[in-house]
Amino acid sequence: MTPASLKVGSEWRTAPREMTRERMRWYVDAQPTVAADNGRIQTQEPTIHDDDDYARKQGLPGIIADGMISTNWIMGLLLDTFGPDFARRGRLRTKYIAPIYEDQVVISCARVAAVEPAEDGATAYRLEVWCEDDSGKKLTVGEAVTYSKV
Amino acid sequence: MAVGGYTSDLERGDVLGPLTYTLSPFVVREYCHAVELHQDYFQGTHGQIMPPTLIHLDKLRLYRHACPRGTGPHARVHVEYDATFHDAVHVGDRLRVGGTVSDRYEKRGRDYVHIDMQLTRVSDGKLLIAYRDTVIVSYQGSNA
Numbered sequence: 001m002t003p004a005s006l007k008v009g010s011e012w013r014t015a016p017r018e019m020t021r022e023r024m025r026w027y028v029d030a031q032p033t034v035a036a037d038n039g040r041i042q043t044q045e046p047t048i049h050d051d052d053d054y055a056r057k058q059g060l061p062g063i064i065a066d067g068m069i070s071t072n073w074i075m076g077l078l079l080d081t082f083g084p085d086f087a088r089r090g091r092l093r094t095k096y097i098a099p100i101y102e103d104q105v106v107i108s109c110a111r112v113a114a115v116e117p118a119e120d121g122a123t124a125y126r127l128e129v130w131c132e133d134d135s136g137k138k139l140t141v142g143e144a145v146t147y148s149k150v
Numbered sequence: 151m152a153v154g155g156y157t158s159d160l161e162r163g164d165v166l167g168p169l170t171y172t173l174s175p176f177v178v179r180e181y182c183h184a185v186e187l188h189q190d191y192f193q194g195t196h197g198q199i200m201p202p203t204l205i206h207l208d209k210l211r212l213y214r215h216a217c218p219r220g221t222g223p224h225a226r227v228h229v230e231y232d233a234t235f236h237d238a239v240h241v242g243d244r245l246r247v248g249g250t251v252s253d254r255y256e257k258r259g260r261d262y263v264h265i266d267m268q269l270t271r272v273s274d275g276k277l278l279i280a281y282r283d284t285v286i287v288s289y290q291g292s293n294a
Contacts, residue, residue, distance in 0.1 A: 026183075027184050027185060031207060033180050037176060041180075066228065067229075068206050071231045072187060073186070086235075087235065087238065088199070088237060091233065092232075092235075093230065093233075094232075095229065096228065142231075
């Protein structure tokens with residue numbers, strides 16, 4: 001999929017990925033690691049994303065994924081299509097409408113809502129973006145705007 | 151003003167930061183590794199830039215500074231990410247991040263908090279990323 005091939009209604013998606021316990025924990029550990037910024041991996045207190053007992057005490061049936069994982073997986077889909085220009089100029093909004101549980105399958109998707117001329121001779125792509133499970137149930141929804149000089 | 155306590159105490163109008171820091175290659179690589187963004191412009195050694203999603207961890211940076219007592223008695227649940235990217239953020243850039251609690255309201259028994267943040271480049275004051283974060287504070291699941 002390349003920007004030049006996209007038209008209103010074009011839809012594309014990632015391969016399915018399972019939201020494993022490890023994927024949830026990688027994001028949990030990234031938070032104190034980024035905060036410390038000392039070249040070492042850090043860990044933190046139990047969260048609803050990596051500790052079943054703590055999650056149940058918070059009223060959940062078990063651990064759930066941090067929403068930013070699905071946001072980043074959508075971002076990855078768009079970066080693979082539009083390249084690093086999307087990290088330089090654009091917009092991404094994601095809303096987490098259903099929890100993502102351990103081992104649930106997640107597929108990141110995008111659909112072109114509009115293609116418009118933008119300043120600097122670029123083309124603006126207005127996209128509907130979402131994550132769904134393997135039954136088609138939407139888990140995360142949102143929109144994006146990206147710019148490309150094609 | 152409710153800074154100085156728990157994040158669950160934050161009120162509309164509370165100001166978080168600003169804080170300054172230098173973006174390191176380690177931070178970008180570790181974050182991108184964790185969220186499986188394996189592109190060279192994030193994980194390589196030349197021309198590294200920051201994924202705009204990383205600004206969400208700047209919110210945690212502001213929380214630690216403004217709310218040293220932590221999350222509070224119950225979990226905080228992220229509801230929405232909404233960011234506009236104005237220019238690339240490069241590794242090595244000196245950055246300033248600040249935010250304001252722009253709203254706090256109750257809906258269906260849950261407390262929602264919006265924080266509007268700006269990430270700017272210290273050298274010229276250019277706005278690089280504007281971010282609105284929405285969370286439920288003191289999440290208590292179906293017991294709420």
